[in-house]
Structures are given as C-alpha cells and as structure tokens.
Amino acid sequence: MKNQKQATIQSIQVGMRIIDLLVASGEPLRLSDIQEKTGITKSNLYKYLNTFTELDILYKDKHNGQYQLGSKLIEYGVAAIGQEDVISRVLPYLKDLSHQLDNTCLLTTWTYNGPIISKIWNPGHAYNIGAQLGSLLPPLSSTGKIFESFLDSATTKDWIKVMGKEGKGNAVEEINRVRQERIAFAKEPLIPTVSSVSIPIFNYNQELLSAITVVGFSESIPKDPSADKSQSIIKVGKEISAQFGYRARG
Template sequence: MDIIKNGSTIQSLQVGNSILDALSKQRRPLKFSDIQELTGITKSNLYKYLNTFVQLGILYKDDAGLYTFGPKLIEYGMAAVDQENVLDRVVPFLEKLNHATRCSTLFAVWTPEGPMIIKLVNSNPGFNIGAQIGTIPPLASAVGKIFLAFMDQGTIREWKERESAKLDHNVKADLEKEIRSVRKQKIAFAKEPILTSVSSIAIPVFNYKKTLLGAIAVVGFSEQIPAAEGENVAFIINIKKTGLQVSQVFGYSEDSVTPSK
C-alpha cells in the first residue's frame, strides 16, 4: 500500500475515503462518472476502489450502475451509534408482522442524512418495494411521516427543509395537516410514495422517555395496504398492537409521564 511522505498515514485509505465522502456530501446515488469528477481519481484506479468496496459491502451498486452506501458500512454506523441492541429486540417483531401480514416489513432509525432503513424482512425476494437497507425514505412516505410527527423538531429541521423544498405548496399544506393526525393516532399511511402499486403503513417505536427510537413499516401492494384508519380494521389493530409491544420492550408506557426537558 502507498504511504505518504511523513509515513504517518496510508494514502490509499485516504483516497478510498474521498469516495465515501463524496457519496455522503452529495446525499444521492452517484454514477461512476459522477464519482470520478468529484474525486479526481483516475478511471483505472477508481474501478478498483469501487469494485473492492462493493465486494466488501461498503458500497452497493444497483442495476442502473448507481453507487450508494452498502450494508456493511451501515452496520458499522449502527455499531457506532449503539443501534445493535435496538435492532436485536425489534427484528423478532418485524418477522412476526411479516408472517402475519404477508407483506415486507422494515425498521428505520434517524441518521444525520434523515431516517434510514437499517433492516428489511421480505419473504418474497421478487417483490420490489423501491427501497433497501440504507435507503432514506421520502418525506411523504409512511416512515417519513412518523419522523416528522415524533422526532425532535430541531434534530430534523435541516432534513425537513431540504425535502420540503421539493414539494408543491398544496402538498406541503396537506402533509402538515396529516402530521397532526399521525401524532394523535400514532400511525401513518402512504399511498405509493416511491413506486406505483406499492403502499405502506408505519408506526413509531418509543423508549421509556417517550423518545422516538425508530419506525416500523409494513409495505405491500396497494390493494393489501389500508389507506386510512377505517379500512381493514383488523390489519391496522394488529400493526398498532405490535408497535405498542415493541415500545414496551424499551420501557414505554402510554400512562407514563414525559420527563421535563
């Protein structure tokens, strides 16, 4: 490996980190040419770096040739913010919901980039929900609505402003109105926010302080997923019951008093 002149750091690692840094700062999947332009790495070397990162799971390359952060890098990030214990406790509930609803289930937590999917349970690998581990769901998705409703507003301000700028004025007004309902009902609905024919429901997961730990979502074909509280009542009751059970694992009680800030 190449060592820079002072011998104190490894230059090839610095070069590799510049690729990850470019992806982080752009906050969107990048093409090979985009990464090359942003980093200045020669094409032959960039191919080697990208192929190595993909093989290690540090990056993910989709069918369109776009690069995003991969599962291994997300795993490292989760460990850094101590999310492993949370995920261990949540996964059995995701699997239970997946079995009961016959729909994909996922868990998302807050990151500096916005809410991120860190676990996906899909019993039908051929079903494309338009998202994967590492995806940042859009503002108007069911997961996005949960974070809008329950996450500390100072924490989400930059993400909210950035994503709101992409929405039509009327859409933003409708979304703000809907968020008030989400806070009251503790459940969010989204009809085809990413892909046509694919809709979702999300519920919050709280801890004993009533702080939002993350969001669980059930994703399936639109005809499977209720679009409002009054539809398929048994389906919704099961999801809300599961959300409460998960939160109770972390000491949450609906009767508990929120600590003073």
C-alpha cells in the first residue's frame, strides 16, 4: 500500500522556489533572471514578488530593480538559531532533572501567541499531561505564571485576553509572589490529577529567555518553595541561567 501524500498548498511551494533560487544564487537577481530560472509566468511572478516585498521577505532595489532576501528572513533566521541554541544548551539539564525527579520536564519559549512547549523529556513512562510539543499554555498554568510575571504587560496582554480565564490573568498577589520567589506552582491547570511547577531562565541582560516546567501527578509535585524538590528545581534554573550569562543583581 502506497503512503498517501499529505495535502499541500501549491502556491506556497511555488513561492518557496523563488526564495530558494535567491538563496542559491548568493546575489540579487532581476525579474527576468528569476522568471528564466523558475519558469513562473511573468504575471504570476509579479504577484509573488510584490507580495514578498510587501512582507519584507524580499527587498527590491529601487535603482536597478533587482531582488534580494529581505529583513524578515533575517529575523526568522535569528529566531530559529536562537531557539535551537536554547534547546541544545538546556536539554542536558532537562534530561537530568527528569530522571532525578521522575517527572516529565518541559522547556517552554515565548512566541507571538504566548508560551509554547518547545521540548518534552519523559523519565521513561510517558503519560497524558494535557499538552504536547507545540501546545500553547494558558496564564493559569505554572508556565503561564512565569511568563506573565517576567514579561511586560504589553507583550502578554493579547495572550491573556485570549487564553486567560474570562480574559484575565493571575492575581497581583500571585504575580508578586512569583517574582519574589522565582518559582510558580499550579494545581491541575489543564487536566485533573496533573499539576506543575515552573522556574524562569534568564539571559545576560536580565531578560526572561524561557521556562522549565516539571509536570506530574499532583501528589508528586511540590506545593511551596521550601520543599526539597522545589529547591532542586530552583538550583537547576540558576545553573541554566548562568549558562546564558545571567548574574543576579545585588
């Protein structure tokens, strides 16, 4: 039995041929060059080039009309490299913490839509945690509390409006507590019997880079910062932050 091909959008594939051509050429190209090498009709090629230019995916030189890769692709590349760097550096800690605590550990990073799960590490017995790789997490989760506490409100307001309970985030008292203790707890925020605890990861500029979240059955998750498990998690968070140049002030 032949494998069925996944449904695709042909126009995007055609557009990517233009991007791939400019990447391979290593230099700006005229419209006629792009048409000759891609075989796209001139009328359609105009539409692709105009759209890509408006989105800053391509840049058109006003003097000679040549096209080259735009600033938006640079942004995407930097973001992809940065995220991969975070994952590669954090993964060894994620593995060790998961085995040490015998719980699932998550790495979460911020996106335009809110915090998503970028990496999951299970201790050997996977179970339903109410989320998966790429899942967007809500403000009332322990991960959400970290991001709401350490990102500015202008960054988080749309996410809170969409995913917060009745369009609201966490109470001011809870945010202040998380900021002071540098650890967040959530009892069964996504599904019954599964709770979580999260800690922030900061960079050299004192900015929130990501969060580490430990997930498990409620009885296995600590409920306050003084617990031994909490202290182990906090210690790992400090070690990871130090890898990114973070130094606590004061």
